[in-house]
Amino acid sequence: MLDADILALTRRVTARRALASPAAVAAGLAFPAFIAWVGLADSYGAAEKLFYFLLPHVFLVAAQDMARTDIESGALENVLFAGGRFRGYLAAKGPVVAAAAAAYASVLFGLFAAWGLAAGACRPDVVVRFGLALLAGLYYVALAGLLGHFLRGGANVLTVLLAQAAALLALLFTASSRTGLLDYAATGRFPGAGAKALFAGLVAVLPNVTVSARPTPFVAEVAAGLGLLAVLRWRLLRDLELGGRRGS
Amino acid sequence: MIEARRLAKRFGPVEALRDVSFKTARGTITAVLGENGAGKTTTLKVVLGFLRPDAGAVSVAPGRIGYVPDRPAFFPWLDGWTLLGLGRSPAGGAESGNGREFRARVQAVSRELHFDPGLLRRRPASYSAGDARKFAYLQSLVPGPDLFVVDEPYASLDPPSVKAVRDVFAGLREAGKTVLLSSHMLAEMERIADGFVVIRRGATIAHAGLREWRLMRQSRAAPDLETVFLRLGGP
Numbered sequence: 001m002l003d004a005d006i007l008a009l010t011r012r013v014t015a016r017r018a019l020a021s022p023a024a025v026a027a028g029l030a031f032p033a034f035i036a037w038v039g040l041a042d043s044y045g046a047a048e049k050l051f052y053f054l055l056p057h058v059f060l061v062a063a064q065d066m067a068r069t070d071i072e073s074g075a076l077e078n079v080l081f082a083g084g085r086f087r088g089y090l091a092a093k094g095p096v097v098a099a100a101a102a103a104y105a106s107v108l109f110g111l112f113a114a115w116g117l118a119a120g121a122c123r124p125d126v127v128v129r130f131g132l133a134l135l136a137g138l139y140y141v142a143l144a145g146l147l148g149h150f151l152r153g154g155a156n157v158l159t160v161l162l163a164q165a166a167a168l169l170a171l172l173f174t175a176s177s178r179t180g181l182l183d184y185a186a187t188g189r190f191p192g193a194g195a196k197a198l199f200a201g202l203v204a205v206l207p208n209v210t211v212s213a214r215p216t217p218f219v220a221e222v223a224a225g226l227g228l229l230a231v232l233r234w235r236l237l238r239d240l241e242l243g244g245r246r247g248s
Numbered sequence: 249m250i251e252a253r254r255l256a257k258r259f260g261p262v263e264a265l266r267d268v269s270f271k272t273a274r275g276t277i278t279a280v281l282g283e284n285g286a287g288k289t290t291t292l293k294v295v296l297g298f299l300r301p302d303a304g305a306v307s308v309a310p311g312r313i314g315y316v317p318d319r320p321a322f323f324p325w326l327d328g329w330t331l332l333g334l335g336r337s338p339a340g341g342a343e344s345g346n347g348r349e350f351r352a353r354v355q356a357v358s359r360e361l362h363f364d365p366g367l368l369r370r371r372p373a374s375y376s377a378g379d380a381r382k383f384a385y386l387q388s389l390v391p392g393p394d395l396f397v398v399d400e401p402y403a404s405l406d407p408p409s410v411k412a413v414r415d416v417f418a419g420l421r422e423a424g425k426t427v428l429l430s431s432h433m434l435a436e437m438e439r440i441a442d443g444f445v446v447i448r449r450g451a452t453i454a455h456a457g458l459r460e461w462r463l464m465r466q467s468r469a470a471p472d473l474e475t476v477f478l479r480l481g482g483p
Binding site: 009012013016017020021073074075077078079080081082083084085086241242243 | 289293296297298299300313314315316317319320321322323324325326330334335384387388
């Protein structure tokens with residue numbers, strides 16, 4: 001399904017699309033601007049917490065239009081994609097988007113770490129946090145990629161964001177009690193299987209909660225979820241066809 | 249060049265193809281004919297690999313494929329030059345078509361198609377229907393296809409462009425390339441094609457070369473392809 005030619009083609013098409021979208025460029029610049037504003041207005045520590053927590057969302061925002069929009073536009077029924085190459089193009093989109101987001105995240109990480117070093121506030125565990133943020137980001141690309149087969153435009157990303165908003169609202173209720181899910185997660189001790197399962201559900205929707213200086217067993221859930229989503233998407237692409245019954 | 253054997257394809261309750269078989273040879277032009285909904289486009293899409301047959305098989309000789317669909321569509325954020333550049337292999341140089349030879353080839357094919365190369369600076373979404381179609385031809389012809397598949401070849405084209413496209417088909421045949429067309433324009437097909445595949449309700453009901461078609465016309469006392477087609481189709 002994938003070869004060097006189709007990877008190169010996908011990279012060129014994806015890069016052109018990103019650069020042709022002022023909204024994508026603005027979203028890409030808004031994140032570091034927001035972090036810088038928090039760092040300057042409050043403290044490097046506050047900016048650091050937000051930076052690592054929100055970094056996986058760079059991947060999520062990048063993973064719009066993963067399949068359905070291209071399929072419905074008819075642009076894949078093009079000579080470029082004859083011979084089943086459209087499957088290779090869609091399969092390559094995941095790795096291409098992930099690689100682009102990872103490269104951008106790495107630049108931001110470098111700049112942010114340099115700021116921390118200059119301020120004397122950079123700790124060695126940031127590498128672990130960055131690694132976990134990358135893993136959560138890859139999970140988002142796989143999740144949005146799978147949803148992108150059924151939802152067009154940015155609806156795949158919006159669906160994830162809405163699910164996260166619902167999950168966070170639910171968390172607010174637990175936070176009002178003496179100890180809530182996040183408290184359990186912070187200590188690594190859950191009072192029972194029910195609370196653990198609830199947190200596992202939260203991780204599936206918001207893997208950002210696994211980004212910390214000390215990896216928890218829930219990181220394995222994110223990694224396994226990433227693998228499962230990739231396999232599901234691969235199966236969808238393998239069976240995908242174009243233009244069923246549009247003409248005669 | 250192409251061999252389709254007993255192709256069948258179903259879309260839910262709709263049986264689009266039930267038994268389509270045909271062969272085409274190198275250096276020929278074959279026309280796939282049929283009524284609306286007969287399965288012509290589905291057949292082409294199976295040949296091109298956009299659809300997988302539920303039964304049967306299709307084999308295509310290795311080589312570069314060109315394809316112009318009945319309704320061409322392009323990535324809307326790319327201009328003409330960039331889209332053409334995407335068809336170049338990575339070894340071919342700059343992606344946006346800056347290579348001198350590549351530009352010369354684009355200019356030459358544009359002239360053949362009566363297409364204004366100045367339009368390439370714009371996005372095909374802004375082209376007229378006829379220019380968009382000619383751009384689809386350009387995109388497929390610039391790389392030099394060994395097999396050229398076209399669905400409704402003359403749709404949206406004005407008479408000079410129809411002639412230009414007909415000459416392109418003839419040129420490809422002379423160069424030993426294979427052309428597979430699907431069309432309703434029977435008189436045009438009779439003028440250009442060497443072989444005919446008639447599909448009705450998802451099945452091949454006739455598959456013949458030009459000489460056999462002429463014999464069929466005589467045996468059915470038919471003055472032209474249209475009459476043969478109508479008599480073959482039956483009630």
